[in-house]
Amino acid sequence: MTQQYKTPVSALILIYTLDLQVLLMERADRVGFWQSVTGSLEAGETPYQAAIREVNEETGLDALSYDFQDWQVSNVYEIYPHWRHRYAPGVIENTEHLFGLCLPSPLPVTLAPNEHTRYEWVDWRVAAQKVFSWTNVDALHRLGAKHHQVLTGTNMIGIQSNQL
Secondary structure: OOOOOOOOEEEEEEEEEOOOEEEEEEEOOOOOOEEOEEEEOOOOOOHHHHHHHHHHHHHOOOHHHOEEEEEEEEEEEEOOHHHHHHOOOOOOEEEEEEEEEEEOOOOOOOOOOOOEEEEEEEEHHHHHHHEOOHHHHHHHHHHHHHHHHHHHOEOOOOOEHHHO
16 A cells, blocks of 8 residues: 655645634644644645635634635745654655635634644734744734734835825
């Protein structure tokens, strides 16, 4: 039987509320490792399709029932050594595509017990201090910047949208 390796392309989905409470989940295989929803693409999937599937598998939520957004951003990161055995020999980098899912309020979720042991809703700034991966921190900072833009009418470099 041939070993099935993970595809080194994944989706990270920030699930958050209008007041920027963010869903974090603790990994079952690493106590103290908190993260947003994330997962590798399966054969034939696009990042968008994988994101919708992962939200459902890891939380029980239907992403398309809420404000689901493709942020059109991806990061390339080095795969942690303790997880490299899941990938084909020699694969050390993963490309992660970023999505957002805005909910009207914090909702209860149903965790996949083999993946996560508990969850909590926290302010995005607290989440950025708690997550273990730099790509998750980057996504949270992007969320904060997007929210600031909406409130102030400026883009990420501080230019008023009516000045462009």
